[in-house]
């Protein structure tokens with residue numbers, strides 16, 4: 001089993017390599033993940049002077065949208081990988097957003113004082129952290145009492161055709177079985193219902209709720225679908241490096257044939273489902289870690 005440092009080193013190399021693909025396909029990725037960012041923002045109750053921390057911010061979302069909603073506030077975008085944050089900073093400049101700063105750091109070791117932020121977001125970062133409990137304790141620590149944490153993870157592969165089509169095509173030519181270590185950094189590691197809620201409870205958060213959000217990857221054509229997936233999805237990029245050119249061509253043809261079933265109105269529309277999880281740091285009168293974690297019922301319009 002790799003150590004936490006080895007996992008972080010691997011993630012650093014992986015995401016530095018994927019950063020060009022994320023920049024190239026920015027608008028398609030942001031449209032796909034937009035509903036999840038919107039769901040996170042809705043539950044964070046952003047004020048115009050919010051002090052917000054975005055963890056694993058990558059190319060900047062949802063942190064940049066939060067900065068726009070909070071013109072008198074400040075958003076700190078953090079990520080393990082400088083190349084991803086450089087894209088976030090470029091996107092902020094292009095969008096005229098000045099109230100942000102970027103900081104390269106790992107989620108489990110945050111360089112911020114206790115009770116610094118009104119809110120914390122983690123969109124599709126949890127599954128890559130070597131020690132998810134330690135990371136959650138850090139998020140709770142830097143939140144002000146009453147502040148909220150909201151994150152998102154992918155639910156099971158069967159509900160995420162946008163990625164499973166590609167992975168099944170790859171599996172016909174190469175082994176893409178998940179690594180034997182179930183705590184390793186893979187896309188569906190946090191998929192079990194209640195997995196992230198239990199981490200929140202362990203960190204002493206209260207008013208915890210989970211709900212599912214539908215997403216849709218929209219591409220111009222099956223060919224464009226394959227081009228984007230093969231250039232920005234970590235498992236796909238890694239697996240394709242293991243095979244020769246003829247095998248890559250067979251995988252491409254297989255994925256394009258399968259995704260054609262999702263053509264509709266002149267576009268390819270492939271569905272997926274994410275899960276959002278919200279929780280609140282207990283007030284000063286009920287300190288974190290005091291075992292006061294409670295769950296609230298699922299919000300309206302959610303799916304289980």
Ligand SMILES: C[S@@+](CC[C@H](N)C(=O)[O-])C[C@H]1O[C@@H](n2cnc3c(N)ncnc32)[C@H](O)[C@@H]1O
Nearest residue numbers: 011015056057058079080081106107123124128
């Ligand atoms: C799927 S991207 C999500 C980016 C962005 N939040 C979004 O939703 O568009 C995952 C990000 O997690 C980052 N990451 C991986 N391991 C990390 C760690 N230990 N600490 C902080 N960030 C990490 C990667 O560098 C990458 O930018």
